[in-house]
Amino acid sequence: MEKTIKGIPLFYEEHGEGKPILCIHGYSLDHRMMTGCMEPLLKNITGYRRIYVDLPGMGQTPSAWVKTSEDMLEVLTLFIDAVFPEENFLIAGESFGGFLTLGLIDKLNERIDGAVLLCPLITHECYSNKLPERQIIYKSDELASPEENAEIKDFLNFAVIATPEMFERYQREIATGYNLSDKEFLFNGGFTGSVPALDSLYKTLKFDKPACIITGRQDHCVGYSYAYQLLENFPRATFAILDCAGHSLQLESEQLFSQLIMDWLWRVDSRNESTR
Numbered sequence: 001m002e003k004t005i006k007g008i009p010l011f012y013e014e015h016g017e018g019k020p021i022l023c024i025h026g027y028s029l030d031h032r033m034m035t036g037c038m039e040p041l042l043k044n045i046t047g048y049r050r051i052y053v054d055l056p057g058m059g060q061t062p063s064a065w066v067k068t069s070e071d072m073l074e075v076l077t078l079f080i081d082a083v084f085p086e087e088n089f090l091i092a093g094e095s096f097g098g099f100l101t102l103g104l105i106d107k108l109n110e111r112i113d114g115a116v117l118l119c120p121l122i123t124h125e126c127y128s129n130k131l132p133e134r135q136i137i138y139k140s141d142e143l144a145s146p147e148e149n150a151e152i153k154d155f156l157n158f159a160v161i162a163t164p165e166m167f168e169r170y171q172r173e174i175a176t177g178y179n180l181s182d183k184e185f186l187f188n189g190g191f192t193g194s195v196p197a198l199d200s201l202y203k204t205l206k207f208d209k210p211a212c213i214i215t216g217r218q219d220h221c222v223g224y225s226y227a228y229q230l231l232e233n234f235p236r237a238t239f240a241i242l243d244c245a246g247h248s249l250q251l252e253s254e255q256l257f258s259q260l261i262m263d264w265l266w267r268v269d270s271r272n273e274s275t276r
Helices: 032-042 069-083 096-111 124-128 150-156 164-180 183-187 225-230 254-274
Strands: 002-005 008-015 018-024 047-053 089-094 112-118 211-216 237-242
Touching: 002 069, 008 032, 008 069, 018 032, 018 069, 018 096, 032 047, 032 089, 032 164, 032 254, 047 069, 069 096, 089 096, 096 112, 112 254, 124 225, 150 164, 211 225, 211 254, 225 237, 237 254
Parallel strands: 018 047, 018 089, 089 112, 112 211, 211 237
Antiparallel strands: 002 008, 008 047
């Protein structure tokens, strides 16, 4: 499906009916990153309309005039108003998608009834501080040598737990989107990144509805510590640091990830019941 926003045809997938859940993938990936981890949980639950969007310059959405995170946020805000206007909704964002989720909470707080931040980029300040060292805790002997397979080499740059099953999911849900992304735009100056107002938002942002903030103890891409700056201002949030999990924790700790998401939905539903 497509929805044109200020001249940009945003590609998105939609599943189910009911309360909207907007799912936002990470930088240089596409909607498959979020459908891969969320749809197995949500497809058998009634009452939710799941919307998976490709951000500008990623997946099947062109970059066009977008230059900054603030532009990305503008596009997403207009997309929300076009696809589910005036409805309250839920939101889930991974990594850079989590960064944009914080921006949407700031802009549309009253309409957002619950939020998930998965391996979130809280602020670009994290890159100037010490992140966890990259490490592989377990690597299956069944995986081919990275010297023999370039795709496995790429996989091992992110993996904390490396098995053939996780490599298959990595190819399907992460590498496929990355291969479609506009590298010139994303990595060679077309996209100029964040703006100070968004980068410091985590210091003052408040959200008092059910939230779930999940980080990986071995996440060497964005770390885990900055997420806890939100602790006092997100009083209804479950916080989790998962061991043996990095920036792809939804693959490496699938069972616990699934339990945390289901708990979040239960808390969202309980809140809705209490306000009727």
